[in-house]
Amino acid sequence: MAKSTLKPFKVVVIGGSAGSLEVVLTILEKLPAHPGVVFILVFHRKNDKDSLLENLLSHRTRLPVREVEDKEPILPNHIYIAPPDYHLLIEDEASFSLDSSEKIHFSRPSIDVTFESVAETFRDRVIGLLLSGANSDGAKGLLRIRELGGYTLVQNPEQAELGYMPQQAINLQAAMQMVDTEALSGVLAGLML
Amino acid sequence: MLKEEELDQLVNALSEKYGYDFSHYARASLKRRVSRLMLMDRFPSFAELLYKVKNDAAYLTHVVQELTVNVTEMFRDPALFKTLREQVLPVLATHPLIRIWHAGCSTGEEVYSMAILLEEANLLHRSRLYATDLNPSVIENIKKGIFPMSQMKNYSENYLLSGGKKDFSTYYTAKYDWAKFNEKFTSSMIVATHNLVSDRSFNEFQLILCRNVLIYFDKTLQDRVLTLFDESLEKLGFLVLGSKENLRFSAIGSNYTQLENKEKIWRKVR
Numbered sequence: 229m230a231k232s233t234l235k236p237f238k239v240v241v242i243g244g245s246a247g248s249l250e251v252v253l254t255i256l257e258k259l260p261a262h263p264g265v266v267f268i269l270v271f272h273r274k275n276d277k278d279s280l281l282e283n284l285l286s287h288r289t290r291l292p293v294r295e296v297e298d299k300e301p302i303l304p305n306h307i308y309i310a311p312p313d314y315h316l317l318i319e320d321e322a323s324f325s326l327d328s329s330e331k332i333h334f335s336r337p338s339i340d341v342t343f344e345s346v347a348e349t350f351r352d353r354v355i356g357l358l359l360s361g362a363n364s365d366g367a368k369g370l371l372r373i374r375e376l377g378g379y380t381l382v383q384n385p386e387q388a389e390l391g392y393m394p395q396q397a398i399n400l401q402a403a404m405q406m407v408d409t410e411a412l413s414g415v416l417a418g419l420m421l
Numbered sequence: 422m423l424k425e426e427e428l429d430q431l432v433n434a435l436s437e438k439y440g441y442d443f444s445h446y447a448r449a450s451l452k453r454r455v456s457r458l459m460l461m462d463r464f465p466s467f468a469e470l471l472y473k474v475k476n477d478a479a480y481l482t483h484v485v486q487e488l489t490v491n492v493t494e495m496f497r498d499p500a501l502f503k504t505l506r507e508q509v510l511p512v513l514a515t516h517p518l519i520r521i522w523h524a525g526c527s528t529g530e531e532v533y534s535m536a537i538l539l540e541e542a543n544l545l546h547r548s549r550l551y552a553t554d555l556n557p558s559v560i561e562n563i564k565k566g567i568f569p570m571s572q573m574k575n576y577s578e579n580y581l582l583s584g585g586k587k588d589f590s591t592y593y594t595a596k597y598d599w600a601k602f603n604e605k606f607t608s609s610m611i612v613a614t615h616n617l618v619s620d621r622s623f624n625e626f627q628l629i630l631c632r633n634v635l636i637y638f639d640k641t642l643q644d645r646v647l648t649l650f651d652e653s654l655e656k657l658g659f660l661v662l663g664s665k666e667n668l669r670f671s672a673i674g675s676n677y678t679q680l681e682n683k684e685k686i687w688r689k690v691r
Contacts, residue, residue, distance in 0.1 A: 297665045298636045299447075299643075311665050314636075317449035326636045326665050327450040329490040345449055348422060 237304040238420060239350045241268040241373075243339030243366045244359030247389040249284075251359055251409060256289040256307065258413040265420050267291070267307040270316060270342045272335050272361065281309060300324045310337035317341065318349040333365035343369025347376045354378030355419050357412070358403070361393030371402035379419055380404045383412065423456050427467045431455060434475050441485060441555075442618045445642035451488065458487045486556045490637065494572065495530045497632075498664055499582035502534060504684045506584050509659050510542045513627055519548040522626045522653065524617060525634035526552045529563030529610075530576075534583075535630070536606035537592060541585070545609055551624065553615035563612045566602040568593075573600055617646045622653040629654055632685075633663035644672045651676065651689070660687045 242252060252269060273281065285293045285307060293307045294300065296316055300308070301323050310316035311326070315337050319325040332338035339358070343366060346354055356373040358366045360383060374380045382403040385391030397403045407415050428451065435441045443451060455470075464470040473480055496502050513519045519539070523532045532552045539545040554560050577589035593600040615623070617634070629650050635643050650660055651673045660668070660677065662685045668674045677687040 297667055298663075299640060314665060317447075317453070319447055319449045325447045325449050327453065327490065328492055328633045328636070328663075329450070329453070330492060341453075 235264075236353060237264055237266055238353045238355060239266045239268065239346055240355045240357070240416065240420065241270070241343060241346045242357045242359065243270045243343060243361075243369070244383075244393070245272045245361035245390060246274075248359035248361065248383075249281075251383065251412065253285070253288045255413045255416060256285065256291070258417070259289065259291065260417070261290060262305055263291075263417075263420050264304050266302055266304050268310075268316070268342065268346060269307065270310040270337050270339045272337075272339075272365070273312055285309070296324050296326065298324075298326050310342060312337070315341040317345045321349060333363050335363070335365050339366035340369035344372045347373040347378055350378070352377030355381070355416065357381045357383070357416070358394050358397050359383045360388035360390045362390045363393065364396040366393055367396040367400045367402055370397045371400050374402055374404060381412075381415065382406055384408050423452050423459075423467065427471075428452055428455060430471055431467075431474065434471060435481075435484070438475060439478075439481055440619070441481075441616070443488065445618070445639045445645075447637055447639055450490075450637055454488045454490070458484065461487070482556075482558055486558055489556060490633075491527045491556070491559055493527045493530045493633075494579070495534045495568075495576040496579035496583045496585075497531070497534075499579045501661070501664070501684050501686070502538065502579075502583035504680065504682060504686060505535075505661075506538055506542070508680060508682075509628065509686065510538060510544065512657075512659075513548075514542065514544055516627055517547065519544060519628075520551070520624060520626045521548065521628045521630070522551045522553070522624070524553055524615070524629060524631040524650070526554050526560075526563070526630075527556075528559045528568075529566075529612075530568065531630060531632070532563060532610060533566065533568075533602055533606055534580075536609055537580070537585070538583075539609070540606070541587070545605065548609055550610045551626070552610050552612045555614060555616040555618075557614050560612050560614060563610060564607065566604070566607045567599050568602070570595055570598045570600050617649065618642065622649055624653065625655050626653055627655055627658045628661070629658070630661040631663075632661060633666070635666050636663060647671050647673050654689050656689055656691075658689050660689065661685060662687075 282295045295309045315327040382394035385395040387409045432443045580589045593602045676691040680686045
């Protein structure tokens with residue numbers, strides 16, 4: 229029997245505060261049409277229920293953008309956003325789940341929670357990127373991605389709007405590579421191959 | 422991190438020894454809850470937690486309370502409560518006796534929010550609010566009607582966003598760090614333990630609210646619980662779910678239509 233030549237999809241998970249949105253938009257704009265990758269975005273954001281963020285992202289990419297609902301299927305070539313006021317978890321390789329338990333680092337969604345959950349499920353297929361932010365959320369999660377065989381990146385703290393978050397990850401030795409803002413989409417594209 | 426087989430062992434122990442069935446809870450979240458419990462109660466290893474659960478029945482209440490998520494607030498998602506005020510209460514008002522079920526209501530903040538809505542629509546005196554949860558300890562709080570004072574500012578803002586016109590503080594008496602809500606609200610409530618996993622339908626309602634409970638269940642259990650709600654809802658009754666929960670892909674979905682403003686409120690049409 230012929231062996232399947234299909235490679236299992238990779239998962240790119242990106243975390244940051246609301247201020248890192250512009251950077252994410254630039255990354256998404258430069259993506260190829262069918263990258264064959266799952267994108268998961270976790271932003272610290274106000275608990276607004278409108279789908280502003282979803283709309284904003286949809287205008288800058290041809291990939292479908294979804295604010296995750298409970299038990300939403302995980303599909304490559306889709307961009308998923310953690311909904312406000314919920315932690316975003318990976319239930320299994322095929323679906324998300326949501327959790328409205330206690331805030332972590334004063335945040336719900338928490339970047340740590342999603343990073344750790346993505347790492348536990350997808351292990352060496354994960355590419356984790358931590359961007360600008362004002363608290364230490366995300367650093368431990370990024371370390372977990374690294375420990376379980378994934379590849380980890382941070383935005384150069386000196387170029388980030390708020391350098392504290394990526395710096396925490398560097399201090400924890402969670403980051404395998406520090407990348408200048410301009411080079412982020414290029415580096416990511418290389419890793420997605 | 423907790424191993425899959427360890428989670429299975431704990432789930433089995435809780436079921437065999439105490440009849441609490443967590444086997445159809447969503448795994449990712451349950452795993453986090455168990456890890457959190459171990460950290461909080463300082464168990465050096467999983468084996469010690471398991472031993473404690475198996476041999477100390479008094480510890481059980483605490484375990485069940487910590488494995489389930491008890492995060493709630495008054496008028497959470499104010500826009501939803503606004504829609505309840507404007508579109509659902511006028512329909513409920515046509516019934517001589519209004520029966521509402523808050524399933525998995527935790528510490529009862531939502532039940533008090535609903536009681537306030539009913540009071541303001543002059544319907545509270547002919548309403549019965551059934552407040553149920555599987556945790557015996559959290560529902561005790563509902564009967565007392567006492568909530569932390571520190572939350573009142575946030576609740577008051579939510580209340581105003583939900584279309585409330587009064588001074589929210591007239592509904593409670595402040596004493597030190599606590600706010601005790603007016604007893605006219607409490608007296609409209611029927612409080613009981615009920616486990617959605619194992620207990621049956623116990624009445625017929627015109628409105629059922631179950632928000633952010635189904636997210637902790639797998640698809641199989643979600644469908645079972647939704648069927649339980651379907652059996653407990655009068656025709657043309659309303660079902661309210663959490664802001665990221667959906668009836669669309671469920672077994673009972675075809676019997677329901679969602680209200681047009683996109684809030685997670687469905688009406689039973691068949």
